[in-house]
Amino acid sequence: MLDVKDVVKSYPGPDGARVEVLRVEKFLLGAGQERALRGESGCGKTTFLNLVAGILAADSGSIRIDGTDMAALPESARDRLRAAKLGYIFQTFNLLQGYTVIENVVLGMSFSPLGSDFRHARELLVRVGLGHRLEHFPRQLSTGQQQRVAVARALANRPSLVLADEPTGNLDRRNAREALALIREACKENNTALLLVSHDEEVLGQFGNVEDFSSLNLAMAARQP
Numbered sequence: 001m002l003d004v005k006d007v008v009k010s011y012p013g014p015d016g017a018r019v020e021v022l023r024v025e026k027f028l029l030g031a032g033q034e035r036a037l038r039g040e041s042g043c044g045k046t047t048f049l050n051l052v053a054g055i056l057a058a059d060s061g062s063i064r065i066d067g068t069d070m071a072a073l074p075e076s077a078r079d080r081l082r083a084a085k086l087g088y089i090f091q092t093f094n095l096l097q098g099y100t101v102i103e104n105v106v107l108g109m110s111f112s113p114l115g116s117d118f119r120h121a122r123e124l125l126v127r128v129g130l131g132h133r134l135e136h137f138p139r140q141l142s143t144g145q146q147q148r149v150a151v152a153r154a155l156a157n158r159p160s161l162v163l164a165d166e167p168t169g170n171l172d173r174r175n176a177r178e179a180l181a182l183i184r185e186a187c188k189e190n191n192t193a194l195l196l197v198s199h200d201e202e203v204l205g206q207f208g209n210v211e212d213f214s215s216l217n218l219a220m221a222a223r224q225p
C-alpha cells in the first residue's frame with residue numbers, strides 16, 4: 001500500500017546551499033502491516049513521515065499510496081489524498097486549541113470521503129477513554145488525554161495507513177504503553193497499516209521487528225564519519 005522509491009529531500013543550509021537530509025531508495029509497507037523504525041533525534045524521521053503524508057514535497061522520487069504517487073501531485077491533491085487515506089499522530093499532537101475534543105476528531109474526517117460523523121467520533125473517543133471529556137478543550141486535558149484525542153483523530157477517517165511520530169514521546173510509561181496498545185489494536189482491527197518512528201527503546205521493544213532508520217536513510221549514512 002506504501003511504496004517509496006528513490007526519494008530525496010534536501011533543505012537549504014545556513015549558507016544557502018542545499019543539505020540533503022533524506023535519501024531512501026526503497027521502502028515498502030503492505031496493507032495492514034506494521035513497521036517500527038528506530039532513529040536518533042535529527043536523523044530525518046519526521047521529514048520522512050511528512051513526505052509520506054504529503055505535507056512536504058520531495059526533491060525527487062516516488063511515494064505511492066495505494067498506487068497514487070503522492071510526490072507527483074500538487075499540494076491540494078496531496079491534501080485530499082491525506083484526508084482520504086492517512087491518519088497522522090504528530091509528535092506534538094497538533095490539536096486545534098479553539099475546538100472541543102469531539103470537534104477535533106470530527107474535523108479529522110470532515111475532509112475525507114466519509115464526511116463528518118459525530119457518532120463515529122464519539123465511539124472512538126469512548127474507546128480511548130474520553131467519553132466524559134467530549135466538550136472539553138484540549139488545554140483542559142492532561143498530556144496523556146491530549147495524546148488519546150490525537151490517536152482518535154488519526155483513526156477517525158478509517159485510514160489505510162497511520163503514521164505515528166514518536167507517538168508516546170510526551171507520555172509517562174503507563175500512558176505510553178496504553179496509547180501504543182490502542183493504536184496497534186485499532187490498526188489491526190481495520191487492516192490499517194502502521195508506520196511508527198521512535199527513539200524510545202521501551203516503545204520499540206513492544207515490536208517484534210524494529211529497523212534502524214539510519215540504515216534506511218542513505219543521506220545520513222553517507223554523513224557518518
Ligand SMILES: Nc1ncnc2c1ncn2[C@@H]1O[C@H](COP(=O)(O)OP(=O)(O)O)[C@@H](O)[C@H]1O
Binds near residue numbers: 012040043045
Ligand atoms: N525546515 C527545515 N529547514 C532546514 N533543515 C531542516 C528543516 N527541518 C528539518 N531539518 C533538518 O533535517 C534533519 C532531520 O530533521 P527531522 O526530520 O526533524 O529529524 P527527526 O525527526 O529524526 O528528529 C535535521 O538535521 C534538521 O536540522
Ligand SMILES: [Mg+2]
Binds near residue numbers: 045
Ligand atoms: Mg522528529
